[in-house]
Amino acid sequence: MSNKAARNLFIYGSIFFFVIFLALTYDTMSQLDQRAPEITEEVNAGKMAWHKYDCIGCHTIFGNGSYFAPDMTKIAEKKPKGYLKQFLLDPKAVNPNASMPKLGLNATEADNMIVFLDWISKVDTNGWPPKPILAAATGAGGQELTPGQKVYRAQNCAACHTLNGIGGTTGPALDKVGSRRDRAWILGHFKDPKAFVPNSAMPPYGHLSEKDLNDLTDYMVSLK
Numbered sequence: 187m188s189n190k191a192a193r194n195l196f197i198y199g200s201i202f203f204f205v206i207f208l209a210l211t212y213d214t215m216s217q218l219d220q221r222a223p224e225i226t227e228e229v230n231a232g233k234m235a236w237h238k239y240d241c242i243g244c245h246t247i248f249g250n251g252s253y254f255a256p257d258m259t260k261i262a263e264k265k266p267k268g269y270l271k272q273f274l275l276d277p278k279a280v281n282p283n284a285s286m287p288k289l290g291l292n293a294t295e296a297d298n299m300i301v302f303l304d305w306i307s308k309v310d311t312n313g314w315p316p317k318p319i320l321a322a323a324t325g326a327g328g329q330e331l332t333p334g335q336k337v338y339r340a341q342n343c344a345a346c347h348t349l350n351g352i353g354g355t356t357g358p359a360l361d362k363v364g365s366r367r368d369r370a371w372i373l374g375h376f377k378d379p380k381a382f383v384p385n386s387a388m389p390p391y392g393h394l395s396e397k398d399l400n401d402l403t404d405y406m407v408s409l410k
């Protein structure tokens with residue numbers, strides 16, 4: 187390539203991609219306003235309260251935050267406003283087993299928080315979060331769950347174990363547990379982990395019904 191050709195390639199190439207860059211920037215900017223409703227005073231005040239009470243220390247929004255407590259992105263779509271308000275003011279008054287502390291929001295802060303959460307829930311997130319976020323963990327994305335898979339989900343075993351790559355790592359991955367352990371071992375271990383693994387950090391599940399324990403054991407045995 188001659189020097190002249192190289193220079194032309196550089197100049198016209200740069201212009202070409204700069205024009206594409208401008209067009210895409212324009213396209214994005216013109217869509218942004220449609221993807222989220224208007225930000226009002228209340229939305230702002232709610233966001234300030236979200237920081238003041240460090241909600242993000244336990245919850246996520248758009249996946250940002252801590253994974254201790256449920257994601258809040260779509261909560262305002264799922265739960266009625268009156269319920270949310272009561273819960274924010276005093277979680278235990280709504281659900282005696284709630285582990286969320288009473289944070290001391292006043293009524294105005296709770297109202298603003300709900301406006302904020304409502305605003306968040308209307309942001310177009312392109313379908314995020316995927317609907318049953320743990321479905322893949324139990325190997326049943328969208329299909330009917332087996333009784334054992336239901337117990338696995340209800341008990342949130344995925345908090346400590348991975349299956350198909352999804353879940354926590356406190357305990358071992360369970361993908362092949364059926365080839366490592368037999369039925370009697372697994373069932374006994376559920377009732378009293380320490381009797382089988384002396385320093386086990388797994389909580390005992392003897393309080394579950396015999397049926398749930400059997401279903402869960404069948405499920406584990408089937409993982410080979």
Ligand code: HEC
Binds near residue numbers: 265273285
């Ligand atoms: C110390 C951790 C913690 C903090 C801080 C916290 N939460 Fe929670 N929150 C939880 C937990 C855990 C749950 C799940 C239900 C339960 O066990 O209480 C929850 C549940 C919720 C729910 C859903 C209730 C339901 O029934 O679905 C809402 C709404 C909520 N929190 C909002 C907030 C807001 C807003 C803040 C900040 C003002 C906040 N949380 C701060 C731990 C926390």
Ligand code: HEC
Binds near residue numbers: 337
């Ligand atoms: C708090 C974390 C925690 C929770 C929750 C938990 N486990 Fe475990 N689990 C462990 C740990 C740690 C081990 C390894 C020590 C042991 O075998 O007891 C383990 C071991 C196991 C084993 C034996 C695996 C092997 O290869 O030996 C099975 C099966 C099992 N867990 C199933 C479950 C199921 C099903 C649930 C839900 C009902 C569950 N666990 C809940 C932490 C947990």
